Amino acid sequence: MNKKLILIADDEIDNVILLQKRLKASGFDTIEAYDGNETIEKIFQHNPDLILLDIMMPGKDGYEVLQILRNNEKTKDIPVIMLTARAEIPDKVKGLELGAEDYVTKPFDYNELLARINSHLQSKKEVEEKIKLEKLAALSTMMEGVAHEVRNPLVVIGGFTKKLLSMTPEDDPRRPYLEMIQKEAKRLDKMIQDIYEFKIITLNINEKVSINKCLEEIIDSYTEICKNNNINIVKELSKEDVMIDMDKKLFSRAIKNIINNSIEAMPDGGELRISTDITDNKLFIYIKDTGIGIEEQDLKYIFDPFFTSKMEGTGLGLTQALKIIQGHKGTLAITSKKNFGTTAIISFNLS
CATH class of the missing domain: 3.30.565.10 (Histidine kinase-like ATPase, C-terminal domain)
Incomplete structure (x- = not known):
């Protein structure tokens, strides 16, 4: 079973070590970063499943890191939980407006943090599955339309190619081209058959x-x-x-x-x-x-x-x-x- 990878971004080494031990004991893999620039580098290098992001860090603070993530197509959907000792409402609002999923104030209870981590990872999985299903349904409909439009002309191409081959001597220099057309027509026909088969797949769970x-x-x-x-x-x-x-x-x-x-x-x-x-x-x-x-x-x-x-x-x-x-x-x-x-x-x- 693949373990989920969590990036811990915090400039306080003691916090990082503690979280690293607790998360690994809970079945996660972790990577660590101690300033904003290193955090961005590690994110693009490892593509973590979730980020625990401290606000007050050298280089770039948590808000700047978050803004960069949300403006990048590759990282915009990674769940981020902000970690900070700053409990003021405006600070929380700013983080949430920039796209953080959650906000935890230090010192925090680990069991509460773990529950939030699992919740956001599950939410991410459900969203990904829903998108995958919707995409598959849309593409399935499109495939059926394409297959319907292609089948009739393909039958004509295949039929006439077969007839031309029967009339063409083995040593005719044009014959390899006709054989290539026939081969590709057969491949397209197989694809259309697969499309129809894919469309009518019906489970019989009995x-x-x-x-x-x-x-x-x-x-x-x-x-x-x-x-x-x-x-x-x-x-x-x-x-x-x-x-x-x-x-x-x-x-x-x-x-x-x-x-x-x-x-x-x-x-x-x-x-x-x-x-x-x-x-x-x-x-x-x-x-x-x-x-x-x-x-x-x-x-x-x-x-x-x-x-x-x-x-x-x-x-x-x-x-x-x-x-x-x-x-x-x-x-x-x-x-x-x-x-x-x-x-x-x-x-x-x-x-």
């Missing part, structure tokens, strides 16, 4: 599925493919198996879409690690590869229909996987580092 057994069946089906591609499969399934109400066929398709991406990301071989973990009444499924990874600027687009960095494929695999996982009331997240591999993290609440 059976309890053993997650371990389901994953083992999927892994077994990839044994030969991975062997042929010099990919070592590592299986680390939790000893504690769980049964979940789901559509096994569609869930398997989602997992296979992710695995297919992993295999394609390792053209020279590598390791595919599939593991499960049960923590805090949640099931986590990890699919990790040692492939080429994804550029940081591309990560926010990976669930968009048709987004792909591959020469082949429709770019609908992860979009489809996300829709299926969300249909089962689960979440799907992707972490990646260029040249170091990618990890897909699927989670389900077990309560």
Whole structure:
């Protein structure tokens, strides 16, 4: 399970050390900054999930740091809790007007601060999921319209290309161009089929599925493919198996879409690690590869229909996987580092 990263920005070293120890004991990762300029540098370098921001700091004060964050597209949505010994109402109002989510006055009760941190992290997650769902719905509608408009002329292109190929000798210098047109027409036709299939995905959740057994069946089906591609499969399934109400066929398709991406990301071989973990009444499924990874600027687009960095494929695999996982009331997240591999993290609440 990925730990949330919290940036502690405060020029008082004792406060930073105390917060660092308490937050790590509560399951968070932390980074620290001791002045305004270092804070800005650390934010852009590490992209934390939440910032605890002191107002009175050297270099740039908390207000200046906050203003810079909110004016930058990359950092404008990071939750910020202001920390200060100044309890005057105008100071609080200024911080909130600049876009801080919350305001805590020193000395503070750690349990109260922890509750606020968890609340803002949960709110951020809910907003991100809502945006993702709305975006997916809008793109789905657009895809259907595009597919409808493209299908008829595509049939004409494919049909006439096939006829021209039947009339063209094998040694004709124009034949490779016709074959290229036919190949691309078939690829577009496959894309349109995938679009219609994506649109009509309907979950039929009518059976309890053993997650371990389901994953083992999927892994077994990839044994030969991975062997042929010099990919070592590592299986680390939790000893504690769980049964979940789901559509096994569609869930398997989602997992296979992710695995297919992993295999394609390792053209020279590598390791595919599939593991499960049960923590805090949640099931986590990890699919990790040692492939080429994804550029940081591309990560926010990976669930968009048709987004792909591959020469082949429709770019609908992860979009489809996300829709299926969300249909089962689960979440799907992707972490990646260029040249170091990618990890897909699927989670389900077990309560």
